[in-house]
Amino acid sequence: MQCGVGTILHGTITSVSPQMNTSLRTVKMTPKGRDPIGLDTINIRGSTIRYYILPDSLPLDTLLIDDTPKPKNKARKEADRGGRGGRGGPRGRGRGRGRGRGRGF
Helix, strand or coil: CEECCCCEEEEEEEEECCCCCEEEEEEEEECCCCCCEEEEEEEECHHHEEECCCCCCCCHHHHCCCCCCCCCHHHHHHHHHCCCCCCCCCCCCCCCCCCCCCCCC
């Protein structure tokens, strides 16, 4: 993994949050232009990560397959209907398009 300031981190990824915050263990951190430092664990803020460097031996084709079950048709139809007793379409859009700013009489 390379950070925005040029620091390179080699280690095992233990977790990644939706904000791209990343936890690593058994880390070798190499700051730009300095000697490497060994660390047990480190947490990196997602906004400082420039990119991940993954090993070529990692089988990304099989790991990135979306095998989660799809929702059933009934659940999808109820969501499109607008809730309990709804008639479809978006709800809560107000009444009409408004009547302008008025004339000041």
